[in-house]
Amino acid sequence: AQSVTQLDSQVPVFEEAPVELRCNYSSSVSVYLFWYVQYPNQGLQLLLKYLSGSTLVESINGFEAEFNKSQTSFHLRKPSVHISDTAEYFCAVSAGTYKYIFGTGTRLKVLA
Amino acid sequence: KAGVTQTPRYLIKTRGQQVTLSCSPISGHRSVSWYQQTPGQGLQFLFEYFSETQRNKGNFPGRFSGRQFSNSRSEMNVSTLELGDSALYLCASSDDPRSGDTIYFGEGSWLTVV
Numbered sequence: 700a701q702s703v704t705q706l707d708s709q710v711p712v713f714e715e716a717p718v719e720l721r722c723n724y725s726s727s728v729s730v731y732l733f734w735y736v737q738y739p740n741q742g743l744q745l746l747l748k749y750l751s752g753s754t755l756v757e758s759i760n761g762f763e764a765e766f767n768k769s770q771t772s773f774h775l776r777k778p779s780v781h782i783s784d785t786a787e788y789f790c791a792v793s794a795g796t797y798k799y800i801f802g803t804g805t806r807l808k809v810l811a
Numbered sequence: 812k813a814g815v816t817q818t819p820r821y822l823i824k825t826r827g828q829q830v831t832l833s834c835s836p837i838s839g840h841r842s843v844s845w846y847q848q849t850p851g852q853g854l855q856f857l858f859e860y861f862s863e864t865q866r867n868k869g870n871f872p873g874r875f876s877g878r879q880f881s882n883s884r885s886e887m888n889v890s891t892l893e894l895g896d897s898a899l900y901l902c903a904s905s906d907d908p909r910s911g912d913t914i915y916f917g918e919g920s921w922l923t924v925v
Contacts, residue, residue, distance in 0.1 A: 731911035742815070742901055742916035743854075750911045789853065795909050797867040798844065803853035 701726040701792050705802035712780055713810050720775040720805045722764075722790030732773040733791040733799065734764055743789060749773065760784075785809045813838065815917035817902050823923045829890040832920045836883050836904030843885040844914060845877060848899040857900075859908070860885055892924045 702725045712718045724730065731750050735743040747758040754766040764775045773790060790802040816835040824830050836843050845857040856869040860879035877887040883904075889896055899921055903914040 733913075735916075740918075742918045743903075744916070745913050748911070748913065791854075793908060793911060795911070797842070797859040797861070797908055798856040798869070799908065799914060800856070801846075801854040803851065 701730060701794050701800045703790050703792050703800050703802040705790055705805050707805050708803065709806045709808065711808045711810055714782055715779050717778050718776065718780050718784075718807065720788050720790075720807065722773045722775065722802060724771050724773065724790075724792045726771075726792060726794055728794050731793045731795070732764075732766060733793070734758075734762070734773070734775050735789045735791060735801075737787045737789065737804075739786075746775070746788070780807070780809050782809050782811060815902055815904050815915055817900075817917035817920050819920060820918065821921045821923075823925060824892050825925055826892055826894060828892050829888060830892060830922060831886055831888045832900055832902075832922075834885045834887075834902030834904075834917060836885070836902075837915055840904035840906060840915075841883055842905045842907055842914075843879055843883060844903045844905075844908065845885070845887050846901045846903065847871075848901055848919070849897075854901065857887065861907070889922075894924050897922060897924045 704723045706721045733748045734746040747756045749766045757763045791799045793799045842861045844859040846854040858868045879885045899919045901919045903916045905912045905914040
């Protein structure tokens with residue numbers, strides 16, 4: 700069985716500062732990894748995903764995540780955040796089955 | 812291409828009643844999944860349907876059920892509602908989640924049980 704741990708429930712950060720949202724997973728088989736973002740009163744939107752190949756994946760809005768197999772981590776980073784990045788971020792894992800396992804989410808609050 | 816559409820967006824029910832939520836997937840997607848989202852619990856997998864067949868089910872009581880129609884539209888039903896069923900219910904569609912295909916979420920149905 701797979702599991703996902705998001706260590707931080709809330710992360711406050713000042714605008715234009717860097718941020719890292721942590722995600723660790725547990726699985727005995729190879730997995731696909733995802734980061735989703737949820738803005739208030741909306742559903743989840745895919746931010747980026749790792750399926751195979753290069754361990755560093757990037758999104759179109761400046762986020763990146765690195766798959767680290769030895770540390771079973773898939774941390775999300777952005778070098779300079781904006782107010783508009785305020786949202787809840789979910790890490791998810793799939794082991795090639797019909798369901799995704801989601802973490803409990805990290806609320807990113809960008810302060811002016 | 813239209814996104815995943817869920818109806819109704821908001822509803823209030825009384826304990827003991829039942830509720831049916833509807834989901835129209837992205838055109839061409841045959842897989843539909845349902846998740847329950849509550850504060851502090853994150854998203855919990857309810858079930859997944861593909862071509863009208865339930866392929867996987869989460870750890871929810873039998874009061875939670877679903878079905879998928881031939882046009883891939885899906886419904887979920889919760890009978891004998893309890894206060895703890897208050898949550899955001901999210902529907903997601905994809906080509907096939909087994910291969911790492913992106914699952915696309917609807918905006919959800921907010922259910923409040925009083």
